[in-house]
Amino acid sequence: MSPGPFDPAIFDHLIDATRDLPTPLLVIDDTVVAANILRLAEVGEEHGVDVRPHIKTHKSSLLSRRQLDAGAVGLACATLSEALGLGEAGVSTEIMVAAPVFLDRPKTELLRRVAALHDRVLLAADSPEGTRVLGGATGFDNVAVMIEVDSGNDRTGVAPEDAGDLASTIEVPIAGIFTHGGHSYGPGKASAAADDEVRALSTALDGMPDPDGLIVSAGSTPTATLAGRDPVTELRVGTSVFGDRQQTMMGSIEPDQVGTAVVTTIIHAAPDKLVLDAGAKTVTKDRAEWLDGYGALPAEPNSTIIRLYDNHGVVSRDETRSGLKVGERVVLIPNHICPVVNCFDEMHLVDEDGADTAIPVDLRGNLA
Structure with a gap:
C-alpha cells in the first residue's frame, strides 16, 4: 500500500516551531489533538456510551x-x-x-x-x-x-x-x-x-x-x-488521540486528523535515496504486512522508507523526487504512534500561534 495521502503543508508549522531544537523530535499539533479528544467524546455521546481512553x-x-x-x-x-x-x-x-x-x-x-x-x-x-x-x-x-x-x-x-x-x-x-x-x-x-x-x-x-x-x-x-x-x-x-499512518491508510481517521509527527533532518541525499537522522530508535520497526515502508514522508509522497538502522532511516526515491537536500528538515508520519511515543523523553506541543511547549512523556517506560 502506498506511503500515504498526506499534504505536507499542514505539517510545515511543526517544523517552523521547533527549528531551534535538535532533531529527531516528537512534535504534537495541539489544535488537532484537542479536536481529536473532543471527537471521541462526541462519539460516545452520539452512541449513548461512555468512553475510556x-x-x-x-x-x-x-x-x-x-x-x-x-x-x-x-x-x-x-x-x-x-x-x-x-x-x-x-x-x-x-x-x-x-x-x-x-x-x-x-x-x-x-x-x-x-x-x-x-x-x-x-x-x-x-x-x-x-x-x-x-x-x-x-x-x-x-x-x-x-x-x-x-x-x-x-x-x-x-x-x-x-x-x-x-x-x-x-x-x-x-x-x-x-x-x-x-x-x-x-x-x-x-x-x-x-x-x-x-x-x-x-x-x-x-x-x-x-x-x-x-x-x-x-x-x-x-x-x-x-x-x-x-x-x-x-x-x-487509544490511537485516535494522536493518529498515525496506519489508521489513516485503514480509513479510521482522515489525514488531517493526524496530530503527531517526528521532525527529522536529512543527513544524506542522492538521486535514488535519502537518509534521515530518525531510525529504529525513533520510529520503531513496526510495520503491518499490508503497508509499504516504515512511515510516510509528506514532503516526498512517492518515496518509501525502506530500511531502518538504530539512528538512520533510508528512503528510496523515484523519478518524482523533490529537491530535498542535506540539512533540510522533514516530517515523518510513523506507522504506529504508540511505541514511537515511548521512544522519547519529551514531546513538543505546538499551538495555533506556532508556540512550542515541551512536556515530558512522564509515563514513558512503566512496563511492569
Missing part, C-alpha cells in the same frame, strides 16, 4: 487530564506501573489495566500502591490463577475484575461462552467484561470486527451469573464509531 498511546498525565476533563468515565492503561505513574502524577480516576495481570508477590505489592492512589482499579483477567491472591486479601476494597473475552483477535481472553464459568471461579468483585477488536487492523476489516466485538460481548453477558449493571467494554480505534451499540456500555480507544 487508553493512555498507552500518549503516556502523558497532562493529556490524561484533558481526556478526563472532556468527559471520559475513566482511563485505561496497559500496565500496573502506568497506573502507578498516573496516580503519582496526581491523576486519580477509575483506571482499568487492560491486559491480564498475574499477581505474584511483586505485582501484588505494585497493585497495593496503585489502589491507594486511584478511585477504583479494574484488573483484566482471563484465568482464575491471575487474581487468586486477592481472595481474602486486605487493602484492595477498590479493586474489581474485568473479564476479557476473545472476539477474534486471538491474543488473550476467554471464549465468549466461557466468561460466565470463569466469573464463578473469581473471588473478587466482577465489574464487567471487555474485548479488544484488534483484528480490525487492516483495510476493510473494521465493520466485521465491530460486529464480532458486539456479538462476543453479547454472548459473554448472557452467560454471566449476575449481568445487571456490568460494564460492557469494546475497544479499538478502527471500531470506535461502529461498536457503540447494545449491549456495549463503553468504548476504549
Whole structure:
C-alpha cells in the first residue's frame, strides 16, 4: 500500500516551531489533538456510551487530564506501573489495566500502591490463577475484575461462552467484561470486527451469573464509531488521540486528523535515496504486512522508507523526487504512534500561534 495521502503543508508549522531544537523530535499539533479528544467524546455521546481512553498511546498525565476533563468515565492503561505513574502524577480516576495481570508477590505489592492512589482499579483477567491472591486479601476494597473475552483477535481472553464459568471461579468483585477488536487492523476489516466485538460481548453477558449493571467494554480505534451499540456500555480507544499512518491508510481517521509527527533532518541525499537522522530508535520497526515502508514522508509522497538502522532511516526515491537536500528538515508520519511515543523523553506541543511547549512523556517506560 502506498506511503500515504498526506499534504505536507499542514505539517510545515511543526517544523517552523521547533527549528531551534535538535532533531529527531516528537512534535504534537495541539489544535488537532484537542479536536481529536473532543471527537471521541462526541462519539460516545452520539452512541449513548461512555468512553475510556487508553493512555498507552500518549503516556502523558497532562493529556490524561484533558481526556478526563472532556468527559471520559475513566482511563485505561496497559500496565500496573502506568497506573502507578498516573496516580503519582496526581491523576486519580477509575483506571482499568487492560491486559491480564498475574499477581505474584511483586505485582501484588505494585497493585497495593496503585489502589491507594486511584478511585477504583479494574484488573483484566482471563484465568482464575491471575487474581487468586486477592481472595481474602486486605487493602484492595477498590479493586474489581474485568473479564476479557476473545472476539477474534486471538491474543488473550476467554471464549465468549466461557466468561460466565470463569466469573464463578473469581473471588473478587466482577465489574464487567471487555474485548479488544484488534483484528480490525487492516483495510476493510473494521465493520466485521465491530460486529464480532458486539456479538462476543453479547454472548459473554448472557452467560454471566449476575449481568445487571456490568460494564460492557469494546475497544479499538478502527471500531470506535461502529461498536457503540447494545449491549456495549463503553468504548476504549487509544490511537485516535494522536493518529498515525496506519489508521489513516485503514480509513479510521482522515489525514488531517493526524496530530503527531517526528521532525527529522536529512543527513544524506542522492538521486535514488535519502537518509534521515530518525531510525529504529525513533520510529520503531513496526510495520503491518499490508503497508509499504516504515512511515510516510509528506514532503516526498512517492518515496518509501525502506530500511531502518538504530539512528538512520533510508528512503528510496523515484523519478518524482523533490529537491530535498542535506540539512533540510522533514516530517515523518510513523506507522504506529504508540511505541514511537515511548521512544522519547519529551514531546513538543505546538499551538495555533506556532508556540512550542515541551512536556515530558512522564509515563514513558512503566512496563511492569
